[in-house]
Amino acid sequence: MEELRELSGAERDAYFRGVHPIWGGGLSEDRFIAFQRRLAEACEAGERHRLIGLFEGSRLLAAMKAYDLRGTCAGKPLNILGVGAVFTPPVLRRRGHARRMLELAIADHASRGADAAILFSDIGTAYYQRLGFRPLRSEECTADSSDLPRSGAQDAVPADEAGLTRLFARSRANNGDLTLARDGWVLRFQLRRLRELARARGVAEPEWGIAVRDQGGEGAAMVRMARDAIDVLDAAWTSEGARDALLARLREVLVRSGRHRIRLWPSHQLRGLFPAHPRASALAMVAPLRPGVVVSASGARADLALLDHI
Numbered sequence: 001m002e003e004l005r006e007l008s009g010a011e012r013d014a015y016f017r018g019v020h021p022i023w024g025g026g027l028s029e030d031r032f033i034a035f036q037r038r039l040a041e042a043c044e045a046g047e048r049h050r051l052i053g054l055f056e057g058s059r060l061l062a063a064m065k066a067y068d069l070r071g072t073c074a075g076k077p078l079n080i081l082g083v084g085a086v087f088t089p090p091v092l093r094r095r096g097h098a099r100r101m102l103e104l105a106i107a108d109h110a111s112r113g114a115d116a117a118i119l120f121s122d123i124g125t126a127y128y129q130r131l132g133f134r135p136l137r138s139e140e141c142t143a144d145s146s147d148l149p150r151s152g153a154q155d156a157v158p159a160d161e162a163g164l165t166r167l168f169a170r171s172r173a174n175n176g177d178l179t180l181a182r183d184g185w186v187l188r189f190q191l192r193r194l195r196e197l198a199r200a201r202g203v204a205e206p207e208w209g210i211a212v213r214d215q216g217g218e219g220a221a222m223v224r225m226a227r228d229a230i231d232v233l234d235a236a237w238t239s240e241g242a243r244d245a246l247l248a249r250l251r252e253v254l255v256r257s258g259r260h261r262i263r264l265w266p267s268h269q270l271r272g273l274f275p276a277h278p279r280a281s282a283l284a285m286v287a288p289l290r291p292g293v294v295v296s297a298s299g300a301r302a303d304l305a306l307l308d309h310i
């Protein structure tokens with residue numbers, strides 16, 4: 001008899017070990033497991049980030065991360081199940097375990113009030129389309145340091161959580177496209193992730209939040225150091241001067257860290273700044289979980305920032 005339930009400590013470790021070759025991000029297995037364990041146990045994870053699996057007795061058949069998110073589409077609020085890191089152990093693949101787990105997780109969340117489910121696929125779109133998900137337009141932008149303004153960073157300081165929350169909330173596009181809320185939890189969880197990642201990498205705390213201010217306004221960005229680039233997870237500003245100051249600050253961070261480009265997803269105020277190209281992975285997909293709920297049509301634009309890919 002199969003059942004869906006949360007993973008215990010030892011089951012979590014087995015899951016982390018399984019996904020390490022895929023999503024380990026260059027960390028050794030031990031460091032990756034310690035990182036994932038600390039994140040799962042962090043108070044920021046709370047009730048809104050769970051590790052669940054499909055079991056047959058005590059045997060783990062497939063596992064995933066389930067996020068409890070908020071969002072809007074067509075101006076209507078949505079409770080959203082975020083699906084992440086779907087994994088079946090290699091020897092158990094192609095027997096429908098992942099499909100069954102997703103179906104049960106979706107039914108369970110729908111019965112508890114979820115309106116929609118969202119995921120970012122690394123295996124194309126066909127598999128998840130068969131489960132009722134629709135592909136959304138998925139693009140990314142990269143900009144070289146030479147594309148960023150040189151001056152403007154008058155007053156740059158590390159950003160705090162409250163400042164990031166306030167500016168990001170203000171910058172939401174509200175154009176009817178599907179978007180995920182920046183409620184305090186999402187930022188807090190992502191900040192915890194960045195701190196734990198820095199710790200796992202054994203580096204001193206990097207700059208993950210940047211705040212700037214000039215006479216006319218303020219701006220802030222949340223960033224992550226990737227191997228070859230700096231990922232701008234989200235950014236917002238209240239004036240063009242503050243935007244340029246923020247971009248100039250990002251340029252300085254690039255130069256100082258020996259990286260050459262920034263990467264971001266075009267959304268909210270970040271849309272239209274740099275040319276956007278279709279991206280090959282983390283393809284955004286959404287599924288309505290009950291009749292009558294409005295979610296984007298196939299191929300529609302979505303206002304999702306890199307930060308939403310938690």
Ligand SMILES: CC(C)(COP(=O)(O)OP(=O)(O)OC[C@H]1O[C@@H](n2cnc3c(N)ncnc32)[C@H](O)[C@@H]1OP(=O)(O)O)[C@@H](O)C(=O)NCCC(=O)NCCS
Nearest residue numbers: 086087088093094095096097098099120121122123124127
């Ligand atoms: C993807 C994965 C979870 C599927 O688990 P599973 O229990 O074998 O899934 P199911 O039995 O329900 O479905 C198997 C189908 O998944 C699809 N699939 C699996 N891997 C795929 C890939 N890399 N690209 C495209 N489709 C893929 C195929 O349609 C496959 O059927 P087929 O081999 O007969 O064509 C599993 O292969 C896995 O853990 N892969 C590594 C982690 C990963 O990439 N996860 C997905 C992240 S978005």
